[in-house]
Amino acid sequence: MKLRSIHYLPLAFVVTFAYFYRQDGLVATSVLYTAIQFALPLALAAMVGIMCERTGIVNIGIEGTMLISAFTAFFAGAILQNTGRGMIVGVLTGVIMGLLLAVMAITWKMDQIIAGVILNILAAGVTSFYYRQNYSIPSTLDPIDLPVVGAWPILGPVLSFHGPITYFGVLIVFTLWFALYKTSWGLRSRAVGEHPSSADTAGVSVTRLRYLNVTIAGAVGGLAGSYLALEAVGIFERGFTAGKGFTALAIMIFGRWNPLGAFAAALFFGLTQALTNQLMIAEVVEIPFQFVTMLPYILTILILAISAGKVRPPAAEGIPYEKEKS
């Protein structure tokens, strides 16, 4: 197999970790633990992008989907005083956002970038108008102590004791990979994303499949939003998602529209951020915090500048499908 840039990531990962572990075992494992926490919403959001784009729909509204889902998940959780139900509301909100995108992009055949931006502005407007202070959820989702893995040396404290959405999210990544490449649904979806008219000729309903995938993707986006509000921090603020939905698109591209590739890219992102945070906290290097804030954004641009042109997006991406009339 040809060695691609993405294959260096695990290597960099192991080397960095070994170095840090020699310095201080506890800090090293906690950096990795935080890296997973940073990576998870990005990975989930990237799955949203992959599901949509593999069937030919560009979804730039992931940011808005996550924002409004985090909002509804948090306030539903706070009002019902039940974090689990909050999560369900968050996922349902994601479904609605997915449907909204589907209507605009598939039925109305709007420009998909504009449709996505409308989702983002809509989410920003609704969440800032209805935002209220002094609400709190009873607790964040309870972390799970993994039975066997938790006892492993080194990896145990890294992999165990994450919240339920984290484990479910990782499951989604692998399920999506399996579904895309090993099931007929995946084959049809990819066919619709590459060459919709052929798929149509072969008897696949392009519209129905696109609707289905964009809606399921919306649910995943809702889960990503719920993760931020209910599992990662347990609060909601205006503009809470801070561009994660856009970074996720870069991660999707970096991972070549492959769920596992995107997952690796998300972990790389998470690790970079966790490491920088650690360096700043430990005062190893003196960087103003604003530059730490900038890091994921600069990385996103760099990664796109490097990988764009070398990767090939799904061919029918962004083009509304019109049945030939003859």
Next chain:
Amino acid sequence: MDAKQGKNFDLSSVFLPFLSIIVALAFGGLLVLIQGIQPLQAYRVLFATAFGSFDGIALTLAKATPLILSGLAVAICFRAGLFNIGAQGQLISGALASAWAGYTFVGLPTLVHIPLALIYGAFFGAIVALVAGALKAYRGVHEVITTIMLNSIVIALADYLTSTPFKEPDQPLTRTPKIQESAQMPDFLGLPLGFFLAIGLSVTLWWMMRKTTTGFSIETIGRNKNAGWYAGISVKKTVIISMLIGGAVAGIAGAVETLSITGRFEPAFNAGLGFDGITVALLGRANPLGVIPAAILIGGMRASASTVQFEAGVAPELVDLLLAMILFFVTAPLLAKFFKSRKENVAMTSGWSN
């Protein structure tokens, strides 16, 4: 192209946005009603404050000024098939640069100082846009992602600069010193001078789009990149020029805001002006003249938001909600036709690496 432009001026181009706004206000009213607030009362206060008196109109036009400019910044790029979501970052860059020029240069006459500070704003706005334009032209990176990332980078950078090297000495706030008196933009006929500048730029860009080769190149690659390429238009160059114009205009928006309203740069200022530019551009149908009424409407809503809070008890974020509604209804049924990804029309969606 001229025929098309002519057609844009028929009745429907005025009537349909108007109808969309009415529908959006009705729908927004329902959302307000959920909060237990009388929407009609809120709207009455909103529009009476914004357009009911000379002072109100003067304030509305002052608020509309940066919106006309940021709307233009988005609209010109729309014409080239580029979606410049980065007006916000370009605007902040311009605002900070003009503030720096405004307080650093001492002893200049007003007639030199104001243009100089405006040029600083335009230049630094354009530089931010250039990054996105060059990455689009030479690396094929989609401008939507780069401009959004640049927004966040510029905001963080501006925050750093105002908290350390450009900070006003001997006081705790994160802000630059006040600009010199010679850099303050005066009022003209009781209205802010910047408003006339914004109108002037709108007309100039409208003329440029219709009558110059640059405008023609921008329109052509916006309609069909390949056709532009076959016609011998350098797509790369035109992409960069469009982004430079957009960035410079957004930078001027920030500069005008600094020189006539805020008088210094503070990171919390200018929030949202660039994002409102997207709504303005879409509402004005990406037409350099169409952005003027769109900006006045939105400027009026922004200007009276605090009065609405005071008199009708509605949070000022009502305006954000209403703008989102307007954007949704204006784009969905109406611009759906204009922006539908057909070959003869502007298409923003073009994959991530073309």
